[in-house]
Amino acid sequence: MTDRSSLRDQPPAPSGGEALLFLTDEQLRKGIEAMFFAYRGFTADPDRILAELDYGRAHHRALHFINRMPGTTVSNLLAILGVTKQSLNRVLRALIAEGLVESRIGRTDRRERHLHLTPAGATLERRLSQAQRARMRAAYRAAGPDAVAGFRQVLEAMMDDEIRHQYHALRDPRG
Amino acid sequence: MTDRSSLRDQPPAPSGGEALLFLTDEQLRKGIEAMFFAYRGFTADPDRILAELDYGRAHHRALHFINRMPGTTVSNLLAILGVTKQSLNRVLRALIAEGLVESRIGRTDRRERHLHLTPAGATLERRLSQAQRARMRAAYRAAGPDAVAGFRQVLEAMMDDEIRHQYHALRDPRG
DNA sequence: AAGTTACGTCAGTCTTGTTGACATTCCAAG
DNA sequence: CTTGGAATGTCAACAAGACTGACGTAACTT
Numbered sequence: 001m002t003d004r005s006s007l008r009d010q011p012p013a014p015s016g017g018e019a020l021l022f023l024t025d026e027q028l029r030k031g032i033e034a035m036f037f038a039y040r041g042f043t044a045d046p047d048r049i050l051a052e053l054d055y056g057r058a059h060h061r062a063l064h065f066i067n068r069m070p071g072t073t074v075s076n077l078l079a080i081l082g083v084t085k086q087s088l089n090r091v092l093r094a095l096i097a098e099g100l101v102e103s104r105i106g107r108t109d110r111r112e113r114h115l116h117l118t119p120a121g122a123t124l125e126r127r128l129s130q131a132q133r134a135r136m137r138a139a140y141r142a143a144g145p146d147a148v149a150g151f152r153q154v155l156e157a158m159m160d161d162e163i164r165h166q167y168h169a170l171r172d173p174r175g
Numbered sequence: 176m177t178d179r180s181s182l183r184d185q186p187p188a189p190s191g192g193e194a195l196l197f198l199t200d201e202q203l204r205k206g207i208e209a210m211f212f213a214y215r216g217f218t219a220d221p222d223r224i225l226a227e228l229d230y231g232r233a234h235h236r237a238l239h240f241i242n243r244m245p246g247t248t249v250s251n252l253l254a255i256l257g258v259t260k261q262s263l264n265r266v267l268r269a270l271i272a273e274g275l276v277e278s279r280i281g282r283t284d285r286r287e288r289h290l291h292l293t294p295a296g297a298t299l300e301r302r303l304s305q306a307q308r309a310r311m312r313a314a315y316r317a318a319g320p321d322a323v324a325g326f327r328q329v330l331e332a333m334m335d336d337e338i339r340h341q342y343h344a345l346r347d348p349r350g
Numbered sequence: 351a352a353g354t355t356a357c358g359t360c361a362g363t364c365t366t367g368t369t370g371a372c373a374t375t376c377c378a379a380g
Numbered sequence: 381c382t383t384g385g386a387a388t389g390t391c392a393a394c395a396a397g398a399c400t401g402a403c404g405t406a407a408c409t410t
Contacts, residue, residue: 021316021323028308029243031315031327032217033345036236037338038330039214040257042207056396061211068204074357082215087398089358111356111407133203139332140206141196143325148196150318150325152206155213157314163212170208231365249388262367264389286376286387 045131053124058083058091063117063125066101068170071114073106080166100124220306228299233258233266238292238300241276243345246289248281255341275299 046060065080066072078088092115095101100121106112117125140148156164221235240255241247249267253260267290270276275296281287292300315323331339 021320023312023315025304025308028311028315029304030345031311031323032239032304032307033243033342034327034330034334035214035217037342038333039210040338041334042210044335058397064207068208075355083397084399085357086359086400090397093358106356109356109408113357129200129204129207132207133200135333136203136206137198139329140198140203142332143328145196146321147325147328148206150322151329152209153318153322154314154326155209157317158213158310159209159216160219163215167208167212170205233366250386258366259368260388261369261390265366268389281387284377284387286374288388 041135042132045135046128049128049131055094058087059095060128062088062091062095063100063121063128066115067117067122067125067129070116071104073112073114075112077115082163095121216310217307220310221303224303224306230269233262234270235303237263237266237270238275238296238303241290242292242297242300242304245291246279248287248289250287252290257338270296 043057047057050056050060061081062077065077069076069080074085074088074092078085081088092101092103096103099118102116102118102121103113104116106114143151156167159167218232222232225231225235236256237252240252244251249260249263253263256263267276267278271278274293277291277293277296278288279291281289318326331342334342
């Protein structure tokens with residue numbers, strides 16, 4: 001409320017023992033801006049490909065996670081993407097209509113739809129993924145292995161708890 | 176094109192000298208997912224505040240950078256935010272109408288509009304920023320100082336070149 | 351048989367982005 | 381002084397992608 005609220009929430013001087021990180025507002029703001037600008041770069045390359053094909057980021061996300069968790073159900077995908085079923089359905093309908101995604105009725109529970117990429121879907125997913133990985137690989141190489149470890153640690157700590165669990169549960173389908 | 180395209184773009188075995196980072200697709204995919212999930216967390220707290228006040232992320236971004244670069248022109252803000260003037264104008268008009276932002280005609284060049292936060296604008300900016308910094312601070316503390324340095328390095332390497340220059344040019348207005 | 355779950359869909363709204371067209375204002379160059 | 385171009389603002393139309401609410405159907409559970 002007062003003009004010094006941005007100063008008041010600073011920690012006191014670092015204590016003697018294990019140092020509490022002393023983080024200025026300025027350092028934190030630079031981190032916030034870095035996230036903002038980096039995310040733009042992160043999505044730029046796939047966005048260009050998607051625009052050519054009249055798809056959007058929403059389609060990319062669906063393709064990514066269907067590839068990552070083949071046979072996943074609609075509800076599960078919903079939970080991971082954090083959108084409503086109406087929103088996801090619009091995207092899935094398009095992907096199914098254009099033959100990129102296949103929806104199979106569940107064997108044990110016939111209410112469920114299990115989602116898989118078709119060969120065409122897998123091809124597009126790979127194209128998008130390669131563009132995004134190329135930038136990620138370049139950034140990782142430029143920064144070095146220790147930086148990469150730190151990068152991953154901070155990102156993980158920034159996630160909501162629930163999401164972090166889902167993140168950890170993701171495994172390489174080709175593993 | 177073939178099924179092994181995802182393997183073909185791997186680097187060869189690490190050379191003898193300074194090791195080229197060996198990065199598997201799986202490692203890169205986890206990084207991509209970490210960015211995706213972390214960005215959701217990154218925006219979650221301010222989003223909740225904004226929703227209460229019937230503002231959106233676009234308003235937050237404008238407030239953030241006007242605070243960061245007081246007196247900046249509309250064109251400059253446009254370049255940083257990477258949107259069209261029509262899109263930004265809608266947001267700015269609302270912020271000005273509600274007394275959060277002031278638009279001053281340039282002294283030397285009267286075509287330019289120099290943007291400043293009003294006290295009310297500064298208060299909201301601080302509220303949003305504090306929510307976002309709290310999460311960032313917690314993540315930084317959890318990960319530790321070395322991780323933070325790595326985090327920043329990787330994010331910087333991920334930006335487009337032009338944007339990275341603008342990022343470096345940002346200075347604390349309270350310097 | 352009744353209730354719940356999973357999914358799909360229709361209809362309507364909102365934010366935030368886009369283009370295109372056009373007006374205004376003003377600086378600067380001829 | 382006139383003209384061209386730059387910076388800004390505004391109107392209109394549109395689209396993607398998110399949302400809520402309501403409803404229907406099929407299938408599983410109790």
